[in-house]
Every structure is written in structure tokens, then in C-alpha cells.
Amino acid sequence: MSITLYSLCGADLARPFSPHCWKTVMALRHKGLPFSERPLAFTAIPSAEGGFSKTVPFLRDGERLVSDSFQIALYLEEAYPDAPSLFGGEGGQAMARFVEAYSQTTVHPIVTRIALKNIHDMLAPTDQAYFRESREKLLGKTIEEIAAVRETAIAALPEALKPLRHMLKAQPFIGGDGPLFCDHIVFGALQWLRITTGSVHLADDDPVRTWFERCLDLHGSEARAVA
Amino acid sequence: MSITLYSLCGADLARPFSPHCWKTVMALRHKGLPFSERPLAFTAIPSAEGGFSKTVPFLRDGERLVSDSFQIALYLEEAYPDAPSLFGGEGGQAMARFVEAYSQTTVHPIVTRIALKNIHDMLAPTDQAYFRESREKLLGKTIEEIAAVRETAIAALPEALKPLRHMLKAQPFIGGDGPLFCDHIVFGALQWLRITTGSVHLADDDPVRTWFERCLDLHGSEARAVA
Known part of the structure; x- marks a missing residue:
């Protein structure tokens, strides 16, 4: 198959x-x-x-x-139960839902505010029209209004990542010694930011940045090759 | 033993x-x-x-x-490996560290700002002196200065609990169908708030409130008996 x-x-x-x-x-x-x-x-x-x-x-x-x-x-x-586990057991499967909820409610809204105009500009004309209409309706603001407060969103990002930064004092991945699907969840949000804006907008010495780089290195750095 | x-x-x-x-x-x-x-x-x-x-x-x-x-x-x-698991496997053990970091960096600072004066007032005189000195040094403000902005802290609490509220759409506990140590972690923060201030300061119909009540009901409602 x-x-x-x-x-x-x-x-x-x-x-x-x-x-x-x-x-x-x-x-x-x-x-x-x-x-x-x-x-x-x-x-x-x-x-x-x-x-x-x-x-x-x-x-x-x-x-x-x-x-x-x-x-x-x-x-x-x-x-594919014989391939490496994505959750590390039932507890991990449940808690990955919490990590998903955190990423969704805390990180995604900020990335949206930083990257919205970049995303729009990456699209083909037909999709630009769809994107503008649907997103402006959802957010109650024009793409340009949101782009005008981009710096405020960038400044809010480190604070939103505080739980992850704090956890990284105890272990290198959310999944523990190695990554699990919970890592891929938050990675997805920052990879979205990186590809659409060219940067994750975090200081070089931010432990979250270091964790993100570790994720980019996984699987032969395939995720790093897309930029 | x-x-x-x-x-x-x-x-x-x-x-x-x-x-x-x-x-x-x-x-x-x-x-x-x-x-x-x-x-x-x-x-x-x-x-x-x-x-x-x-x-x-x-x-x-x-x-x-x-x-x-x-x-x-x-x-x-x-x-006690034969007693019910607190983590539900290795992945759950790792992810509980993330839940701890979330609770610590997001919920605890708000509870501190709401409950600080209540906690002080609950203590015996010798402890009050210790508490005032150590906490005022840590927070850079007097207990009374923090008490003056208590309403702002109460207003910030629902937003801090957004990840949990969002996750509760998918499952009744952070641990999945039943509670795990990850639930006890966030429960601890709200139980601290409840005992010291007499309330968790959440709307009756807030799903986080309903989850908290489910936790209070565990183990013969022992945690509910302390108020």
C-alpha cells in the first residue's frame, strides 16, 4: 500500500x-x-x-x-503499532490533546497575527481572494489592519512559549528524551511561522529556539530543507 | 511500612x-x-x-x-507499580512535565496575585513575618500593593485556563477518560485558590469549573471536605 x-x-x-x-x-x-x-x-x-x-x-x-x-x-x-510510538502509551495519547489545545489557543493566534499578510502574499490570486474574505470575516479585521500590529504579536510570542521554555529545563523534548507527536504539534506551529515569514522570531539563545532547531534536525533535516 | x-x-x-x-x-x-x-x-x-x-x-x-x-x-x-498508574506510560510521564510547566508559569502567578493576602492572613504571626518578607522580596511589591490589583488577576484567570477549556471539548480529564497526575497538578493550583480565598473565581458553567468539581468528587470527596 x-x-x-x-x-x-x-x-x-x-x-x-x-x-x-x-x-x-x-x-x-x-x-x-x-x-x-x-x-x-x-x-x-x-x-x-x-x-x-x-x-x-x-x-x-x-x-x-x-x-x-x-x-x-x-x-x-x-x-502501524510496530513502528516507533507517537504517544508513548495511553497517558501520552491523552496529554497530547492538552499540548494540542495549548498550541491551538496560545501559539496559533499569535502566529496568525504575525504571518497573516505573508501567507496572503504567498498564495495564487484565486486563493488570495478566498483567504482575504474568509480570514477577514473570522478575525473581524482586514489583513492590513492585522499587519499593522505585527510587532506587538512578535513581542507576545516569547511569553506564550513560557510553559515550553520552563519544561525544557527538565528534558530536551515534550516527549521526554526524544520527540513524540506532542513535539510535532508545537513544531508545526513554529514551522508554519518560519516558512511563511522566514524566521521563528525568537532569540538565538532561547531554549525554545534550540528545541525547534533539534526538531528541524530530525529525519535527515527534511523539515529544514523547506524554507 | x-x-x-x-x-x-x-x-x-x-x-x-x-x-x-x-x-x-x-x-x-x-x-x-x-x-x-x-x-x-x-x-x-x-x-x-x-x-x-x-x-x-x-x-x-x-x-x-x-x-x-x-x-x-x-x-x-x-x-507501587501494581496500583493505578499516575502517568499512563512513559509518554504520559514526560508530558506531565509540560502540564506542570504550564500550571507553574501560567496559573500559579495568577493565583498568587489573587490569594496572597488571604494566605498571609491565614498564617500564625511568626509565619506572617516570614511570608511577608520572603514574598515581598520575590515579587518586588508589598502584599497590600498586590491585593489592590486583585480584581485584575481574577479577570485574567479564565484566559490562562484556555488550553484546559479547549482540551475539555475532547475528553473529561487531561489524563483522558479518567484523571492522571497531570490532572492533580492543575487541580492543586485551583484547590490552593479555593481553600485560601473560598472560591475558584470561575463561572458556574465554565467547563474548567466542571472539571474541577469532578476532581473534588474523587476519592470520596476528601478534597472537597477541606474548605
């Missing part, structure tokens, strides 16, 4: 940037599973695989289609 | 309030281990058990002395 990952891209197919898709790329590499990635533009998602999912990532594994980055990780853990 | 837990109290021995000690109480109940709790005043800690630890909780289990709430949980998990 072969695995196909449907992810997200802008005008440049070689720079998939979605945080959720990066979680899945890292999960697949973690499991050591070969796959082909098929990056889609925002407006191409609804028609892929017969309209299976409104969002990416989604994945075809033989006859099976699975959407949502967490559900995909659960699927991979169950379907 | 019998277990003795050294915890923290104010003038009233029946109202131990330390967040870290509550984590350990919940961990011991979780493991189903009988223990006797010996609450100490702040200034009595350094002379207990021959000056073993400057902080509580610490625990004597037969010949063994262990300090620090996380180290105690690790010790209990190893020493």
Missing part, C-alpha cells in the same frame, strides 16, 4: 506551510513510513479525493481516507 | 492549602495508599525530619525520604 498526504501550499508547490500538515509530515517520518505529499491550494481542497474533506491534512492509505492531524496520528499509531 | 506526608498549613492545621502538597495528596489517594498527613507551618519546615527539605511536600515511606511533588509522583509510580 502507498500513502498519499494531501497538504496545503501557496503558489509555490515546494513550500507547503500549514501547521497541521507539518504535524502529519513529522508523524509519518516518525513512523518511518514512505509517502507522497500532494500539496493543494486552498481552493483546490474541496474537490480533491471526491470532496472527502474541507480541510487538510488528509491522508489516503490504500483504501482508507483519514482527515484531521490528530485523527491521522491516532490512525497511524493503530495501523 | 507507613507513609507520612509533610505538608503546609497556616494557623489552622485542618486547612492545608499548598498546591504542591495537594498534588501529592491526590497522588497518594490515586495509588490507594494510606498515609498520615503532618501539616507544618512555613517556619517549621526546615527543622522537620532533621532538616531534610526546605520545602514541602516531602514524604517518608519507611526508611525512604523523598521531596518535591513531581519526584514523589515518580517515586510512587516506581515503588
Whole structure:
């Protein structure tokens, strides 16, 4: 069987940037599973695989289609139990939901505010129109209004990463001595920021930056090659 | 062997309030281990058990002395492997460090700002002097200055609990279907707030409040009996 990952891209197919898709790329590499990635533009998602999912990532594994980055990780853990675990047991599977909630409610809103205009500018014209309309409706502000307070968002980022920075005093990864899916979750958010804006906007000596670099080094630095 | 837990109290021995000690109480109940709790005043800690630890909780289990709430949980998990797990595997043990870091850096500073004067007022006179001096030095403000902005701290609490609230859409406990030590960690912070101020300062319909009530109900509602 072969695995196909449907992810997200802008005008440049070689720079998939979605945080959720990066979680899945890292999960697949973690499991050591070969796959082909098929990056889609925002407006191409609804028609892929017969309209299976409104969002990416989604994945075809033989006859099976699975959407949502967490559900995909659960699927991979169950379907490939002999490959390295993504959760390290049932407790880790549950707590990864907490890490996901932290990333989603604390890191994502800040990355959105920093990267919104960059993301817009990366898209092909049709997708730009879709992106502007949907995001401006969601955020209640224009892309340009959000870009105007970009520096405030950049300044808020280190504070949002305080829990991770504090934890890194005790261990090198959220998963302990090595990374687990919980690391891929927060990595996804910062990789999104890095690819869309060219920087993670953290000081060189920030332990979170050092952890992020460790994540970029995983699996033959594949994630570092996309910039 | 019998277990003795050294915890923290104010003038009233029946109202131990330390967040870290509550984590350990919940961990011991979780493991189903009988223990006797010996609450100490702040200034009595350094002379207990021959000056073993400057902080509580610490625990004597037969010949063994262990300090620090996380180290105690690790010790209990190893020493009592047949009792219900506190971590649900290695991944859960690692991720509990992230939950601890979250609670410590996000929830604790807010609880401190809400409860500081209440805690001071609960203490015996000698401890009040110690508490005032050490806390005012640490925080760079007088207890009264911090009490003056108490309402601002109360208003900041729901936002700090956003990751937990978001996660509760997916599962009833941070540990999944049932509580694990990760739940006891955040519970400890809110139990500290509840005992010292008489309230967790959350709306009745806040899912975090409902989760907290579920935790209070554990082990025959023992934690609810202290108020």
C-alpha cells in the first residue's frame, strides 16, 4: 500500500506551510513510513479525493481516507503499532490533546497575527481572494489592519512559549528524551511561522529556539530543507 | 511500612492549602495508599525530619525520604507499580512535565496575585513575618500593593485556563477518560485558590469549573471536605 498526504501550499508547490500538515509530515517520518505529499491550494481542497474533506491534512492509505492531524496520528499509531510510538502509551495519547489545545489557543493566534499578510502574499490570486474574505470575516479585521500590529504579536510570542521554555529545563523534548507527536504539534506551529515569514522570531539563545532547531534536525533535516 | 506526608498549613492545621502538597495528596489517594498527613507551618519546615527539605511536600515511606511533588509522583509510580498508574506510560510521564510547566508559569502567578493576602492572613504571626518578607522580596511589591490589583488577576484567570477549556471539548480529564497526575497538578493550583480565598473565581458553567468539581468528587470527596 502507498500513502498519499494531501497538504496545503501557496503558489509555490515546494513550500507547503500549514501547521497541521507539518504535524502529519513529522508523524509519518516518525513512523518511518514512505509517502507522497500532494500539496493543494486552498481552493483546490474541496474537490480533491471526491470532496472527502474541507480541510487538510488528509491522508489516503490504500483504501482508507483519514482527515484531521490528530485523527491521522491516532490512525497511524493503530495501523502501524510496530513502528516507533507517537504517544508513548495511553497517558501520552491523552496529554497530547492538552499540548494540542495549548498550541491551538496560545501559539496559533499569535502566529496568525504575525504571518497573516505573508501567507496572503504567498498564495495564487484565486486563493488570495478566498483567504482575504474568509480570514477577514473570522478575525473581524482586514489583513492590513492585522499587519499593522505585527510587532506587538512578535513581542507576545516569547511569553506564550513560557510553559515550553520552563519544561525544557527538565528534558530536551515534550516527549521526554526524544520527540513524540506532542513535539510535532508545537513544531508545526513554529514551522508554519518560519516558512511563511522566514524566521521563528525568537532569540538565538532561547531554549525554545534550540528545541525547534533539534526538531528541524530530525529525519535527515527534511523539515529544514523547506524554507 | 507507613507513609507520612509533610505538608503546609497556616494557623489552622485542618486547612492545608499548598498546591504542591495537594498534588501529592491526590497522588497518594490515586495509588490507594494510606498515609498520615503532618501539616507544618512555613517556619517549621526546615527543622522537620532533621532538616531534610526546605520545602514541602516531602514524604517518608519507611526508611525512604523523598521531596518535591513531581519526584514523589515518580517515586510512587516506581515503588507501587501494581496500583493505578499516575502517568499512563512513559509518554504520559514526560508530558506531565509540560502540564506542570504550564500550571507553574501560567496559573500559579495568577493565583498568587489573587490569594496572597488571604494566605498571609491565614498564617500564625511568626509565619506572617516570614511570608511577608520572603514574598515581598520575590515579587518586588508589598502584599497590600498586590491585593489592590486583585480584581485584575481574577479577570485574567479564565484566559490562562484556555488550553484546559479547549482540551475539555475532547475528553473529561487531561489524563483522558479518567484523571492522571497531570490532572492533580492543575487541580492543586485551583484547590490552593479555593481553600485560601473560598472560591475558584470561575463561572458556574465554565467547563474548567466542571472539571474541577469532578476532581473534588474523587476519592470520596476528601478534597472537597477541606474548605
